[in-house]
Amino acid sequence: MRALDKLGSTIFEMLAHGLGLPNDFFAKNFEEKEATMIRINRYPPCPLPEKCLGLGSHSDPHTLTILLQDHVGGLQVLKNDNHWVGIRPVPNSFVINIGDTLEAWTNGRLKSVVHRAVVNREKRRLSVAYFISPSSSTTIDCPPQLVDPNTNPRKYKPFTWADFRKELLIQKRVVGKTALNRYLMN
Template sequence: MGSLGDWPEPVVCVQSLSESGELVIPGQYIKPQSERPSFFLKEMNIPVIDMTGLITSREETMKQISEACRVWGFFQLVNHGVGIELVDSVREIWREFFHEPMEVKQKYANTPKTYEGYGSRLGVEKGAILDWSDYYYLNYLPLCRTKWPAHPPSLRELMEEYTNEILKLGAVLLKVFSINLGLKEDALQNAFGGKEVGACLRANFYPKCPQPDLTLGLSSHSDPGGMTFLLPDEQVFGLQIRKDNQWVAIRPARHAIIVNIGDQLQVLSNSIYKSVEHRVVANPDKQRLSLAYFYNPKNDILIQPISELITLKTPALYPPMTFEEYRRFIRTKGPRGKFQVESLKSQR
């Protein structure tokens, strides 16, 4: 295994493979039979929640959010307060970036140390089976290491505006989650580090794939952080979640933001709220782009089940661990379903 300072093998951009015209994908992208996707899934839309209900019908909307967190771990927000024009603009500006010449993108090539920048693999295990996608990863909070692309020139300004809106939305949802758990409204925000939360973005680009039945755009995983705000591609679907041990295809609502519970919220809630496995399938005919914004605890704060949720009947399921210690797993191993968070239970 390589260290977190190096990739174990030369990194190949998947977009280059896609544009080469080859009809056979390289062996390192071919998944084991048991992990290959099915394209004949039923669509089962995750709960769609209208945020204006927090003003007009608060009790009912709070109940909808509570059920979504406990039963699904995923929901779509509409009328979320983030401007429609801004939502469309940030998607398109990242599409522009991924269509910049390869020599421009390679200036921002990343390393496993922070993952910041342009990359094409997760995890540093030599010989690992890779995903059919490229990405750009940006730290926003803390700001000290942010690696912004210079092109397109308006990208940074747009993303700072979008980030501010997502941070406001995240703070609102943490209050709602806290109240729904029977806690003080600032309980989860404080557990995340108060005003010193972490925030980062991964722009995901999924090029066309000549053999989408053999690979995945993104392997099955639960998000290691607090919660994720996903701006999906509204034209090209690809997100699937595991529900009742079956894969279900998700159809995004127009101008919706998809929210999902991360492992840290599962730990803090002592498994009342659940992070959920999800994956992305590849497409033979179309490129796909999505933006995942991660609202995370502060790196060095200890994450453990909140004391008010611990009783004799519901003992703590997870040991204390900092978020930085926790996410080192995915930086080393890459996506592995829910193995990481479930393995913590055996450490009690």
């Protein structure tokens, strides 16, 4: 987990640099590990995979997800044209998902992706997801450098990670970006 934290910190520094922000803009908010978690998903073979999902469509509410897929695969992302596309597993690599909080923090410059997990007819599947989130008191508010009133107006109201988690708990089922949409401006 320490290695995944280090990888996450490096990714946050690279993203901040690429957005023209101080390198520690994101990373400094992740010193407490209260909301960081790891989840191992086991999907048994399913004789009717077209009738069953392993995990329904959603976006990750966390800031960043580091995902390890096994060789079977099953991760699908929703494209803008509402078609699902499979993400082919690449041995010895991770899939990095931008989470909803990072989308809000960057005023939509980085987008969280709606995705799902499908099951396989013949093979068992495993995936390991490491979800990185800031400390509860961190305010998710895009910096002024990422807002332009004419071309890129502010899209989200500021919120804390604790408030966002409460919104997630209110929902019975996360579908798409429903929690994040509650913070849209107008």
